[in-house]
Amino acid sequence: MNNFLVIILTATTIAILLNLFLKRFHVPTIIGYIFTGTLISYIFHLYSSDELNHIAEFGIVFLMFTIGLEFSINHLMSMKKEVFFNGALQVLITGGIFSLLAQYIFDIPEKSAIIIGFAFALSSTAIVLKILNDSGNIHTVHGRKVLGILLFQDIAVIPLLLMINIFATDSNSLSSLLLETFISALIVLGLLFVIGKYFLNSFFAKVVSSESDEIFVASVLLIVVGASYLAHAFGFTYSLGAFIAGMMISETKYKHQVEADLIPFRDLLLGLFFITIGMQIDISIIQSYFIEIILLLIAVMIIKTGVIFTILVTYVNKRISFKSALSICQVGEFSLAVFALASASSLLDPVINQILIVMVALSMILTPFILRNVKFLADLFIKEEANNEHIICSSGLHDHIIVCGYGKLGQEIVYRLKKMDVKFLVIEHDINLVKLGQERNEPVFFGNAAMKSILKQCSVKTCKAVIVAINNEKKLRLICELLNSFKEPINTVVKVADYEEKKLLKDLDVNHIVNEGREVAKSLIKEALV
Numbered sequence: 001m002n003n004f005l006v007i008i009l010t011a012t013t014i015a016i017l018l019n020l021f022l023k024r025f026h027v028p029t030i031i032g033y034i035f036t037g038t039l040i041s042y043i044f045h046l047y048s049s050d051e052l053n054h055i056a057e058f059g060i061v062f063l064m065f066t067i068g069l070e071f072s073i074n075h076l077m078s079m080k081k082e083v084f085f086n087g088a089l090q091v092l093i094t095g096g097i098f099s100l101l102a103q104y105i106f107d108i109p110e111k112s113a114i115i116i117g118f119a120f121a122l123s124s125t126a127i128v129l130k131i132l133n134d135s136g137n138i139h140t141v142h143g144r145k146v147l148g149i150l151l152f153q154d155i156a157v158i159p160l161l162l163m164i165n166i167f168a169t170d171s172n173s174l175s176s177l178l179l180e181t182f183i184s185a186l187i188v189l190g191l192l193f194v195i196g197k198y199f200l201n202s203f204f205a206k207v208v209s210s211e212s213d214e215i216f217v218a219s220v221l222l223i224v225v226g227a228s229y230l231a232h233a234f235g236f237t238y239s240l241g242a243f244i245a246g247m248m249i250s251e252t253k254y255k256h257q258v259e260a261d262l263i264p265f266r267d268l269l270l271g272l273f274f275i276t277i278g279m280q281i282d283i284s285i286i287q288s289y290f291i292e293i294i295l296l297l298i299a300v301m302i303i304k305t306g307v308i309f310t311i312l313v314t315y316v317n318k319r320i321s322f323k324s325a326l327s328i329c330q331v332g333e334f335s336l337a338v339f340a341l342a343s344a345s346s347l348l349d350p351v352i353n354q355i356l357i358v359m360v361a362l363s364m365i366l367t368p369f370i371l372r373n374v375k376f377l378a379d380l381f382i383k384e385e386a387n388n389e390h391i392i393c394s395s396g397l398h399d400h401i402i403v404c405g406y407g408k409l410g411q412e413i414v415y416r417l418k419k420m421d422v423k424f425l426v427i428e429h430d431i432n433l434v435k436l437g438q439e440r441n442e443p444v445f446f447g448n449a450a451m452k453s454i455l456k457q458c459s460v461k462t463c464k465a466v467i468v469a470i471n472n473e474k475k476l477r478l479i480c481e482l483l484n485s486f487k488e489p490i491n492t493v494v495k496v497a498d499y500e501e502k503k504l505l506k507d508l509d510v511n512h513i514v515n516e517g518r519e520v521a522k523s524l525i526k527e528a529l530v
Helices: 002-023 029-043 050-069 073-078 080-104 110-120 125-135 141-168 174-198 200-209 213-233 238-250 255-279 283-288 290-312 318-327 333-344 350-372 374-381 408-419 431-439 452-457 473-485 499-503 516-528
Strands: 401-404 424-428 444-446 465-468 492-496 512-515
Touching: 002 029, 002 255, 029 255, 029 350, 050 125, 050 213, 050 238, 050 255, 080 110, 080 141, 080 290, 110 141, 110 333, 110 350, 125 141, 125 255, 125 333, 125 350, 141 174, 141 238, 141 318, 141 333, 174 200, 174 213, 174 238, 200 213, 200 431, 213 238, 213 255, 238 255, 255 333, 255 350, 255 444, 255 452, 283 290, 283 350, 290 318, 290 350, 318 350, 318 374, 333 350, 350 374, 401 408, 408 424, 424 431, 431 444, 452 473, 465 473, 473 492, 499 512, 512 516
Parallel strands: 401 424, 401 465, 424 444, 465 492, 492 512
Antiparallel strands: none
16 A cells, blocks of 8 residues: 555655656647656566556546537437548558558568558547547638547547457357347347436436535436446447447536536546556557557558548648648557557567557657647648638627626626527526526526636637626626636626625736626606606
8 A cells, every 4th residue: 555655645646746847848738647657667676557547547438528519419320521531441441451450561460450450440539539629620611630540540449449349259240249249239228228318307406406516427327437438348448338328428518517517527537537548658668669569650640641631631621631641640549458458368479569559659759749749730732812811609609798607687687689690608506596597598508607607618719709698796796706717818798786795806817897786776756867
């Protein structure tokens, strides 16, 4: 126990100090986590364990859940070309090319070559989506193409793992395995669909009525972990179950608050996941096969870029195609899971397995630098074309009004905005007021406006103004502080009850402060003197 605590303390210290140093050079924290894992494994002679891997895998689970929140069933169907056409072509073509090269150029046995080839077709969902989300590029045209292909790759992990099972055993026929998988998929999707459609809204309504943030967070964790376990119990990946759970909750009015509450869990577990990636890097393998690993890394990334570019350039312009291809030219974390299972099933030679792990880890280390400079790299090869990368906002709103609070004043503001035909949305933390707004077919969303992630979800950076119409002075101050923390200036209009409440905001850069007491008094006197 003491040794375990020493390891945790050392890992945390290294991760913090290393990332503080790397941040000076704008190096993403992902790199710091990977290096931390490598250092820990050599300091304590500790290599990644199954238990640690299972815990770390939930970083991807929560990432996929938050991505699922952005995509309802209707939204996914609207992306069917990106997911099912682009994704299928990319996996099949890339996997086929790498399989043939592995078998005929490197003389690897056919079954092993197929596994390696299709594992190379997978990209890093964890790194790419995190960076695209953080930068806001997930809502650009090239971000949409990337997301579609990544979603199909996550689905493709299932038949790939099934393929390993087929290659490793002769006891089951192909037809029986396929039938078993098909039945399992129907059961999982059917159960999750029924739960999402008939139980989720009423369940959350009861949870929110308890007015306990702890119960709300615990309920969300129950849904995420429960859906992940259900998918895994039927032979699918944890992350696929989490993605479906996210899509179910995206159909409810609680999606923004759910996402805000889960971000700390997601980021913490993603950090642990990348530490376990670093723990799998064997420095002795790098020393012995350094040239081979570098050449393999370059070849894989160039071939993947070429394949994805060729698929996309048939219907979108060259610049978007090139940026999309660069974004997912690496090999991803699911490939490491595939190699681990194949090695355990004696389908991969131990040395080859280590070479592949190091190559994958290096490609993931390079990915943040590529994504941070994807525009610069595109400029080197392709001149920018006009109007080719318009932003697709998650809320679909630009130049809109965000109203914080749906009390009597908020309802009056909404009434007048509707009469003026101004685009708006409302953030409200009282579920009864949210239900009232929903009954009136008004865009009232359940969420805490005093959370930065909620404001981001409502496209605060592109809004015309934020009107804060709440009566809680502590929360009022917090919301104004958050609005001030954005780099972009945000037009903020705040209602205060009196002069004392106005003084609470005097040190903040608030564009307009409306003193309720003074304005009401002026109106009353004006009417009295008419």
